[in-house]
Amino acid sequence: MKIVVTGSLGHISKPLTQELVQKGHSVTVISRKAERIKAIETLGAQAAIGTMEDVGFLTTAFNGADVVYVMEALAYGSFFDKNLDFIEANTQMGLNYKQAIDQSGVKQVVHLSSIGAHTNKGTGILKFHYNVENILKELPDNVAIKFMRPVGFYYNMYQYIQSIKTQGAIIQNYGGDEKEPWVSPLDIAAVIAEEIELPFEGRKIRNIASDEVSPNEIAGTLGEAIGKPDLKWFVISDEQMLSGLKATGMNPKTAQGFVKMNAARRTGTLYQDYYKNKPAFGKVKLADFAKEFAVVFNQE
Template sequence: MKATVTGSLGNISRVLIERLVASGHEIKVISSDSGKAKEIEKLGAVPLTGSLTDAEFVSRSFEDADAVYTMVPPDFSVPDYYDFADQIHQNYVRAIEQHNIRYAVNLSSIGVAVAGIAPLSRYYNLEQRLNGVTGLNVVHLRPAMFYTNFYGGLGPAKHQGIIGHNVGGTVDLLMTHPADIADAAFSFLNSLSFSGQQIEYVISDIRNGNGIAEMLGSAIDKPLNWVEFPDDALLAGLLQNGFSQDAAENLIVNAGKAIREGLFDEFKKDQYGVSGSRKFPGFAKEFAMAYQFPG
């Protein structure tokens, strides 16, 4: 199989590339960073350097592919993330139709299930455009909050002994390890046995904030307290760290509000369950390794 993978060498795509190459597939990898080219080649894949907002580049990158793995890069500094994501998906659709590609695995989000409902009124539905492509067999992977988001809390953990979000410590959080997403993507791309339009929820664990703080604190051998940040304080912190107002409000702050309001409670029930194999205590060890670095 020939496949084009987006996402450069991110937490999901790197694992996916390695597994696809090891299984004998011919893989091209899109990256906006030319400095990643040699590393991509070392993995046995072909690097393609350019921007996903460039329709002609995307079209050339999808040429001759039997299947594609699509995602929107987490560039949260763009002024309007909704328009940014929409432009990329328009380019995906155009390229898929031009080259008559019949299989796609798309990184979506559990948030899509409640997109358009306040407070997620501006949450972008990553699935609609691909579902409109005639003859395309597509699987939408819907993960929850990434474990790796907690790396953003390394500073407060080190210097203040806290970790948190704009939800209370007793609220259960649906979470996903990026490698579990890569495993799911690989299972579909390796066989290309899916048809029509499918949704695959990828949830690795469900823990509340207090439990998360306890596990991370145990891993770094330092007590941590879970803090429920006020919405305006969380927003200010995100803006200070380079997020655009649009991305900070609609993807982070409002997602926390949606959790508080119970919009995701339905997905904690048995019919969805926990499908990922990597539980949070295992990630706590990864967090502890990152904690050792200066900063």
């Protein structure tokens, strides 16, 4: 099949491209950066250089594809752009995808959504996933769409490194012994590759997870990996969390979105649909990720 992959050579798109090429598919990878062309071609794929904001470019890139895999990915540093409305910018990207899919005539779409996309209430920064899912659902009925909803990515734990090094603890506005799901991008890529080769019909939602662990278990596992077996996870108030994120230079509205997202983890709102449609776990466990975490921790 001819498959178009957005997301350049990111954490999901690169292993996805590798697997699809290995399975004999013709893959085109969309990237913003021309300097990625060689790396993309080395994987056995073709490169299409342009932006998600350019509907004409997207339409041309999608033309003739059997399947397109779309995800919202803003440029690095967008969290700190004081002039950017993060939810609005990602929602606009969904509108661009919808227009390009419609104009190109693509009939099979895989969309990287997220846990929390089941509601537009109380999920903070994740609200744009709800928005984009509903935008894509406006496409004609003969366009089959698979919405992939992964849970929190392991690599988001890299944000804990700074507080571990400066304050000797993981500090968030949620915590405790309640288990929550996490996922590896490798497991997400594997599920997407699987879905691309399964029949497309109507609209499908699939949750994706690798493991379930509590915040306190995360502190223990990461602590062991970095040689700090007594590492603790401390819970602070929403107000303290918001103040801390603003102090790093994060866009205040974006910071509020992160705080609300974590609050949704604390109340369970974020996981309502997940526990109703709980998936089989992938292969990569927290203990596996902890080894990678330790390498990055010791490099910084």
